[in-house]
Amino acid sequence: VMHYLTGVLSVPDPRQREALIQQEASMQTGGQVVLSDAEQRVDALLFNMKQREVLRADFPPAMHFFKARDLIRSSPIFSLLQKMPKGGALHVHDFSMADPLWLVKNATYRPHCYMCFTDSHSVRFIFSSQLPKPLPRCSPWNLLENLRAKTSNTTDLDDSILRNLTLFTDQDPEGVYPSQDVVWNVFEQCFYALWGLVTYAPVFRDYYYQGLTEFYLDNVMYLELRALLPQIYELDGSTHDSAWTLKTYQDVTRRFTDDHPDFYGARIIYTISRSVNVSTMTGAVETAMKLQKDFPDIMAGFDLVGREDTGRPLWFYREALSLPAERGVMLPFYFHAGETDLEGTEVDQNLLDALLFNTSRIGHGFALPRHPVAKDISRKRGVAVEVCPISNQVLMLVNDLRNHPAAALMAEGHPVVISSDDPAMFGASGLSYDFYEAFVGLGGLSSHLGSLKQLATNSIRYSSLAPNQQEKALALWQRKWDKFISETAFEARRP
Amino acid sequence: VMHYLTGVLSVPDPRQREALIQQEASMQTGGQVVLSDAEQRVDALLFNMKQREVLRADFPPAMHFFKARDLIRSSPIFSLLQKMPKGGALHVHDFSMADPLWLVKNATYRPHCYMCFTDSHSVRFIFSSQLPKPLPRCSPWNLLENLRAKTSNTTDLDDSILRNLTLFTDQDPEGVYPSQDVVWNVFEQCFYALWGLVTYAPVFRDYYYQGLTEFYLDNVMYLELRALLPQIYELDGSTHDSAWTLKTYQDVTRRFTDDHPDFYGARIIYTISRSVNVSTMTGAVETAMKLQKDFPDIMAGFDLVGREDTGRPLWFYREALSLPAERGVMLPFYFHAGETDLEGTEVDQNLLDALLFNTSRIGHGFALPRHPVAKDISRKRGVAVEVCPISNQVLMLVNDLRNHPAAALMAEGHPVVISSDDPAMFGASGLSYDFYEAFVGLGGLSSHLGSLKQLATNSIRYSSLAPNQQEKALALWQRKWDKFISETAFEARRP
Numbered sequence: 005v006m007h008y009l010t011g012v013l014s015v016p017d018p019r020q021r022e023a024l025i026q027q028e029a030s031m032q033t034g035g036q037v038v039l040s041d042a043e044q045r046v047d048a049l050l051f052n053m054k055q056r057e058v059l060r061a062d063f064p065p066a067m068h069f070f071k072a073r074d075l076i077r078s079s080p081i082f083s084l085l086q087k088m089p090k091g092g093a094l095h096v097h098d099f100s101m102a103d104p105l106w107l108v109k110n111a112t113y114r115p116h117c118y119m120c121f122t123d124s125h126s127v128r129f130i131f132s133s134q135l136p137k138p139l140p141r142c143s144p145w146n147l148l149e150n151l152r153a154k155t156s157n158t159t160d161l162d163d164s165i166l167r168n169l170t171l172f173t174d175q176d177p178e179g180v181y182p183s184q185d186v187v188w189n190v191f192e193q194c195f196y197a198l199w200g201l202v203t204y205a206p207v208f209r210d211y212y213y214q215g216l217t218e219f220y221l222d223n224v225m226y227l228e229l230r231a232l233l234p235q236i237y238e239l240d241g242s243t244h245d246s247a248w249t250l251k252t253y254q255d256v257t258r259r260f261t262d263d264h265p266d267f268y269g270a271r272i273i274y275t276i277s278r279s280v281n282v283s284t285m286t287g288a289v290e291t292a293m294k295l296q297k298d299f300p301d302i303m304a305g306f307d308l309v310g311r312e313d314t315g316r317p318l319w320f321y322r323e324a325l326s327l328p329a330e331r332g333v334m335l336p337f338y339f340h341a342g343e344t345d346l347e348g349t350e351v352d353q354n355l356l357d358a359l360l361f362n363t364s365r366i367g368h369g370f371a372l373p374r375h376p377v378a379k380d381i382s383r384k385r386g387v388a389v390e391v392c393p394i395s396n397q398v399l400m401l402v403n404d405l406r407n408h409p410a411a412a413l414m415a416e417g418h419p420v421v422i423s424s425d426d427p428a429m430f431g432a433s434g435l436s437y438d439f440y441e442a443f444v445g446l447g448g449l450s451s452h453l454g455s456l457k458q459l460a461t462n463s464i465r466y467s468s469l470a471p472n473q474q475e476k477a478l479a480l481w482q483r484k485w486d487k488f489i490s491e492t493a494f495e496a497r498r499p
Numbered sequence: 500v501m502h503y504l505t506g507v508l509s510v511p512d513p514r515q516r517e518a519l520i521q522q523e524a525s526m527q528t529g530g531q532v533v534l535s536d537a538e539q540r541v542d543a544l545l546f547n548m549k550q551r552e553v554l555r556a557d558f559p560p561a562m563h564f565f566k567a568r569d570l571i572r573s574s575p576i577f578s579l580l581q582k583m584p585k586g587g588a589l590h591v592h593d594f595s596m597a598d599p600l601w602l603v604k605n606a607t608y609r610p611h612c613y614m615c616f617t618d619s620h621s622v623r624f625i626f627s628s629q630l631p632k633p634l635p636r637c638s639p640w641n642l643l644e645n646l647r648a649k650t651s652n653t654t655d656l657d658d659s660i661l662r663n664l665t666l667f668t669d670q671d672p673e674g675v676y677p678s679q680d681v682v683w684n685v686f687e688q689c690f691y692a693l694w695g696l697v698t699y700a701p702v703f704r705d706y707y708y709q710g711l712t713e714f715y716l717d718n719v720m721y722l723e724l725r726a727l728l729p730q731i732y733e734l735d736g737s738t739h740d741s742a743w744t745l746k747t748y749q750d751v752t753r754r755f756t757d758d759h760p761d762f763y764g765a766r767i768i769y770t771i772s773r774s775v776n777v778s779t780m781t782g783a784v785e786t787a788m789k790l791q792k793d794f795p796d797i798m799a800g801f802d803l804v805g806r807e808d809t810g811r812p813l814w815f816y817r818e819a820l821s822l823p824a825e826r827g828v829m830l831p832f833y834f835h836a837g838e839t840d841l842e843g844t845e846v847d848q849n850l851l852d853a854l855l856f857n858t859s860r861i862g863h864g865f866a867l868p869r870h871p872v873a874k875d876i877s878r879k880r881g882v883a884v885e886v887c888p889i890s891n892q893v894l895m896l897v898n899d900l901r902n903h904p905a906a907a908l909m910a911e912g913h914p915v916v917i918s919s920d921d922p923a924m925f926g927a928s929g930l931s932y933d934f935y936e937a938f939v940g941l942g943g944l945s946s947h948l949g950s951l952k953q954l955a956t957n958s959i960r961y962s963s964l965a966p967n968q969q970e971k972a973l974a975l976w977q978r979k980w981d982k983f984i985s986e987t988a989f990e991a992r993r994p
């Protein structure tokens with residue numbers, strides 16, 4: 005064994021040491037980005053801020069996000085990240101993109117909104133021109149207008165509605181959510197609760213517009229939305245199909261970009277639950293192929309959603325997922341995979357299978373460092389990992405975000421993008437909170453302005469946009485970036 | 500960007516998939532070990548046990564060890580791991596190797612044992628033929644014999660002494676130790692508390708013998724002990740130097756191997772605190788070189804101990820640590836390095852610096868996956884990482900051990916050994932608890948009997964033993980292993 009014999013008799017050469025330190029620094033995400041003078045000034049400012057942040061007794065990335073949120077909001081790094089043009093958000097779900105308070109204060113105040121209370125202390129909503137049929141395991145329907153008129157304290161009522169629409173709590177999160185099973189169960193209950201609100205056609209349009217607004221205000225210029233494309237209903241109970249829903253996304257996106265010409269746009273990744281049976285999955289893949297053909301501009305591809313640990317593995321659906329290739333039809337996949345800590349199980353093969361199905365990106369990829377073959381394929385093919393730190397923390401895969409496996413991926417320069425998954429559900433919004441966790445927590449003192457620049461450009465380079473669209477989006481981003489840098493560098497010069 | 504263009508039009512080939520799964524499986528620690536028929540039967544037994552363990556609502560590796568310990572004790576996997584010949588324990592500290600209850604029930608019951616209570620609610624001990632001089636910030640000395648005679652309930656007294664000698668608590672560990680600072684502070688208080696007991700010459704010898712016994716009973720056949728070689732005192736207050744202490748380790752080790760011929764032996768890694776000044780470090784390195792020359796059989800090398808985050812980085816001592824090489828003297832290093840989550844700080848360079856000083860192994864290496872250059876050097880040079888899962892959890896680097904960074908190292912087949920660091924301080928003993936966490940937690944369902952076999956043989960291959968000694972130790976281990984396999988395979992056949 006060589007290690008026994010290796011020369012103990014050499015002394016480290018400081019220049020070699022420095023070279024190795026530099027080599028390692030250059031490997032990380034953004035390690036080879038060359039910074040302008042103005043960028044270097046902003047970088048120095050960020051480094052100072054980070055050094056102070058690391059010294060805090062309550063280091064936010066080491067804490068649960070629900071406890072850390074106020075600290076993060078008061079962090080000067082966070083303020084900078086909010087202003088920073090972050091490029092695109094490539095992993096966000098349809099019904100958790102906008103502030104749940106908007107749903108309470110806007111959607112539930114619209115006429116014809118009924119609410120009922122379930123046996124399990126959740127709520128359900130429906131808009132209807134007449135009294136809706138009662139739901140099983142639910143109280144009779146109450147017209148919210150009447151309920152509010154009867155209630156002395158509408159603030160309390162609104163607060164209690166809000167609590168049903170988000171996982172966020174100001175109680176001790178570890179106490180409220182003692183296990184992954186519990187937090188996933190509440191997560192699903194929240195979705196059922198907001199379902200009747202967001203699938204009502206007028207709210208559906210406005211909710212999406214509101215979601216785009218929140219990302220836009222957070223200096224995100226492009227979105228790829230995982231969307232279930234569910235039946236959307238009208239006040240008279242009539243419903244629309246998935247093509248209508250996709251078309252509506254396209255229309256609202258166009259309206260939004262007309263209103264905000266410096267917003268690049270949005271595309272949709274059609275998703276279906278990973279608990280459906282094989283024939284439903286086959287139908288969904290066929291729908292996806294049709295939508296991809298009929299709406300090539302807005303439709304980006306296909307994905308499966310829901311908790312991996314309790315869902316079917318990708319391989320279970322291999323025949324359905326092979327249909328596009330067999331028919332010679334282009335249907336890009338953007339699979340969630342490796343959002344698990346169950347090493348060595350069937351579900352844990354999703355990472356490799358996603359890659360074998362030529363996935364264009366990997367959603368989460370939390371388990372990727374434990375799969376060296378999959379990791380190698382992902383790197384060599386440039387299949388980026390969509391890292392969602394706050395999601396992984398709230399859904400209890402990791403508590404101290406310095407231990408997030410993507411910290412090692414970033415240190416190695418593995419292709420990654422940062423996203424926020426279900427920001428509204430987690431008490432976050434836009435992308436900046438997740439950028440904060442990635443930059444301060446995963447990156448530690450090593451990551452710098454070059455890392456941030458790389459993460460922003462990655463979000464365009466690894467998007468579903470065609471090369472010419474990417475160039476256009478990058479040019480738009482660059483103008484925003486240059487403005488951000490010159491303004492920040494200017495402010496940094498003030499005493 | 501290639502990923503946009505890669506062929507979406509291919510369907511996974513099940514044989515290629517199987518080949519990639521096998522390739523990944525073969526990369527992990529022990530992935531290339533070929534199992535005999537009997538070993539395969541034991542492996543199947545282990546796999547069944549593990550599948551049942553993973554289904555438990557309270558999955559022990561996901562819990563704090565203090566809460567998990569009882570569950571682990573009742574686990575059939577743990578029983579098997581206890582019986583399994585584990586080879587050597589290469590990372591264990593001198594004064595945390597034996598059950599603290601032994602100290603209470605044996606050491607403190609010896610005559611002339613005085614105890615005092617510190618202002619910070621800890622205790623101190625000294626053996627003395629006459630009343631010792633009072634300590635600052637401490638109550639007057641009490642002869643324990645008298646204290647026990649006056650006390651109605653000696654069990655309570657003994658329990659309260661015990662609580663001062665270990666971090667283990669049956670209260671909520673997260674409540675008792677809210678931060679790394681707190682747990683490290685109590686950790687150091689415990690060492691001060693037991694210091695006066697274990698540095699008393701008669702107790703020193705017996706404590707070490709007791710420690711060897713506990714490892715031996717846990718089916719560990721070899722030990723490399725990090726030892727401070729402190730002044731050891733006699734009842735009259737006279738003291739011995741480090742050469743005497745090292746010689747005593749040698750004598751007691753010989754006595755132990757005489758009493759237990761199937762125990763291979765022990766070697767000492769001389770350690771000093773990483774908070775001393777440069778001249779003290781220089782002196783320690785000179786002492787180490789002398790001891791290495793005078794006691795080549797027992798002396799294995801040199802290391803620095805204490806919390807890395809608050810101590811000096813290795814590079815601070817670069818001149819002292821260069822002395823052996825400059826003088827052409829062989830002094831192997833076994834540096835603790837990367838026991839930190841402070842990415843990008845000065846201390847975070849310890850991993851690279853340890854390797855530049857040709858360290859023979861890396862203690863902990865918790866931060867290694869975030870240092871791709873250091874990781875690559877470690878792998879290529881065969882510098883094994885001493886993984887101590889329970890230590891990292893109790894000292895709050897990681898809570899769910901499935902997220903321990905060595906899980907990825909094991910998946911890649913990085914050279915690793917499993918050790919227990921300070922088992923007595925953590926409420927553990929021997930090696931089996933850490934083997935359990937590594938096998939069930941870090942390894943998940945992927946690791947198997949081959950992994951265990953590899954970990955056991957690694958502990959000999961990466962030891963400080965010379966090649967011919969390694970062959971002898973391996974032969975001894977192999978006999979124990981064959982016996983373990985045939986007995987377990989035989990028992991497994993019972994209905």
Ligand SMILES: [Zn+2]
Nearest residue numbers: 097340367425
């Ligand atoms: Zn998602």
Ligand SMILES: [Zn+2]
Nearest residue numbers: 592835862920
């Ligand atoms: Zn140690």
